[in-house]
Amino acid sequence: MKIVTTQQMKAIESAAVDQGMTFAQLMENAGERAADIIRKVIKEPQATKCLIFCGKGNNGGDGFVVTRHLFNDGVKVVAVLTDGVPVTNEAQSMLEQLLNQGALVIDYSGHQEQVRGLAQNTDIIVDAVYGTGFSGEPDEAHKEIFQLINNSVCAVFSLDVPSGIRADSCGDNPYAVNADFTICFDSLKLAHKLSPAAGRCGRVFTVEIGIPDECRKGIMSETEVSEEEDVFACLPVRTPNSHKGTYGKFLNVSGSLGYTGAAVLSTTAAMRCGAGYVTLAAPEPVGRDLSSRLIESTMMLLAPNELNQIAASNIPELIERAKRCTAVLAGCGIGKSEDTKELIFSLIRNVECPLIIDADGLNVLASQPEILLERRGKTILTPHTVEMSRLTGRRLNDILADRFQAARAFAEEYHVIMVLKGPDTIITDGVRNYINPTGNAGLAKAGSGDVLAGMIGSFAAQKIPPIDAARCGVFLHGMAADRCAGRLSQYGMLPSDILTDLCGIFLEKGR
Numbered sequence: 005m006k007i008v009t010t011q012q013m014k015a016i017e018s019a020a021v022d023q024g025m026t027f028a029q030l031m032e033n034a035g036e037r038a039a040d041i042i043r044k045v046i047k048e049p050q051a052t053k054c055l056i057f058c059g060k061g062n063n064g065g066d067g068f069v070v071t072r073h074l075f076n077d078g079v080k081v082v083a084v085l086t087d088g089v090p091v092t093n094e095a096q097s098m099l100e101q102l103l104n105q106g107a108l109v110i111d112y113s114g115h116q117e118q119v120r121g122l123a124q125n126t127d128i129i130v131d132a133v134y135g136t137g138f139s140g141e142p143d144e145a146h147k148e149i150f151q152l153i154n155n156s157v158c159a160v161f162s163l164d165v166p167s168g169i170r171a172d173s174c175g176d177n178p179y180a181v182n183a184d185f186t187i188c189f190d191s192l193k194l195a196h197k198l199s200p201a202a203g204r205c206g207r208v209f210t211v212e213i214g215i216p217d218e219c220r221k222g223i224m225s226e227t228e229v230s231e232e233e234d235v236f237a238c239l240p241v242r243t244p245n246s247h248k249g250t251y252g253k254f255l256n257v258s259g260s261l262g263y264t265g266a267a268v269l270s271t272t273a274a275m276r277c278g279a280g281y282v283t284l285a286a287p288e289p290v291g292r293d294l295s296s297r298l299i300e301s302t303m304m305l306l307a308p309n310e311l312n313q314i315a316a317s318n319i320p321e322l323i324e325r326a327k328r329c330t331a332v333l334a335g336c337g338i339g340k341s342e343d344t345k346e347l348i349f350s351l352i353r354n355v356e357c358p359l360i361i362d363a364d365g366l367n368v369l370a371s372q373p374e375i376l377l378e379r380r381g382k383t384i385l386t387p388h389t390v391e392m393s394r395l396t397g398r399r400l401n402d403i404l405a406d407r408f409q410a411a412r413a414f415a416e417e418y419h420v421i422m423v424l425k426g427p428d429t430i431i432t433d434g435v436r437n438y439i440n441p442t443g444n445a446g447l448a449k450a451g452s453g454d455v456l457a458g459m460i461g462s463f464a465a466q467k468i469p470p471i472d473a474a475r476c477g478v479f480l481h482g483m484a485a486d487r488c489a490g491r492l493s494q495y496g497m498l499p500s501d502i503l504t505d506l507c508g509i510f511l512e513k514g515r
Contacts (some may be wrong), residue, residue, distance in 0.1 A: 025215075085110065134165075167180065252279050335362040
């Protein structure tokens with residue numbers, strides 16, 4: 005499912021006009037389709053009261069078309085001009101048609117009290133003020149209107165995007181409209197899919213407005229919502245004449261005293277996702293303790309330091325082993341000592357196969373992220389937002405305000421694949437961007453990230469292209485978690501439970 009920018013959407017509309025459509029036809033189609041959605045929630049049209057706020061641009065023109073269609077249905081509808089007479093020819097034409105039919109149109113300026121009274125006694129409000137053309141900050145007059153909409157006790161529909169939200173950003177605006185429903189025209193925009201902006205959209209309906217498919221040719225969307233069909237197309241089918249070497253060698257540098265669970269979860273996840281040969285590299289006391297629990301994986305027992313973490317003296321041996329592998333994961337529960345820092349930096353400098361860095365590996369990397377520029381192979385980083393704040397040196401609130409921009413900018417600057425975890429996890433290499441639709445709050449438990457890291461590493465070990473390994477791991481991790489929550493509840497599910505449901509998914513898909 006592709007996401008377009010506002011500029012790409014303009015190009016698509018222009019291509020439709022070049023093929024014989026008019027902007028007025030597109031506006032008429034958009035308004036009519038929006039009215040169709042609104043009709044679905046109207047039980048008795050003649051008993052329904054509707055207030056439609058229309059801006060000065062083409063979004064306001066869409067609002068005039070909605071007003072006309074609902075007016076013809078017998079809805080008690082009033083259009084409110086938020087900025088006076090519209091400025092585009094198409095919107096002016098739609099307003100003239102509306103007035104000719106006898107619908108009530110009020111200019112907000114000079115009639116604020118009347119509009120406030122109507123807003124307190126309406127069933128539906130339609131927000132057609134800004135649409136996708138908004139940028140910057142709303143002025144005081146529009147803030148007042150948006151507050152009026154948000155304070156009304158009724159269903160709020162926004163046309164294309166809630167007014168006050170920038171369509172190409174996931175950032176929030178405290179003055180923006182809070183919609184219960186957003187009617188998106190033709191193609192999804194970033195604000196529809198990523199929080200916090202998506203939280204303003206409510207339920208999103210995407211409607212066609214008559215644009216032929218060929219108008220999208222040549223429009224290269226850089227951002228997609230991951231879909232099940234695409235994910236499973238990336239996974240190799242196991243052939244009868246294959247052997248363990250066919251599916252890669254995976255090295256998991258994980259675990260320390262007190263964090264044995266991270267090693268178990270990440271290693272088990274890697275085995276469950278099909279890697280042919282999995283090795284856990286852990287401090288000797290940890291590895292020996294886990295040998296009875298991880299009977300299918302091999303163990304690389306390493307000398308511990310005084311903290312029972314991996315000592316730096318093991319680095320030459322680890323590098324030699326890593327060079328014989330097809331993917332390496334480092335960081336799950338390994339601690340944050342100087343030895344860990346030296347270990348992670350050595351892997352970055354010397355390992356050329358895909359390297360996944362998670363958890364404590366990210367924490368030590370935060371002291372010197374520029375070392376990533378010394379990598380000769382692909383690197384996948386899997387931070388949550390707090391770890392992202394450490395990596396970038398930016399405040400957590402700044403990261404949360406626009407996770408997409410933060411992830412994409414870091415990936416581009418340091419030439420890595422970024423998996424920024426959270427609701428709607430973002431996977432990006434700075435050019436290609438994927439938004440993950442699966443998963444639930446049951447994943448908000450220690451150990452979930454270890455499972456994910458092992459899954460991604462396993463797919464990378466099987467020579468799936470690293471960005472695809474990342475998006476497959478994230479999608480399937482969330483998909484299994486959704487099934488697990490249905491089986492055990494979000495409260496009761498544990499990270500280890502996810503792998504049972506993951507196996508069920510693989511069984512169904514013939515993997």
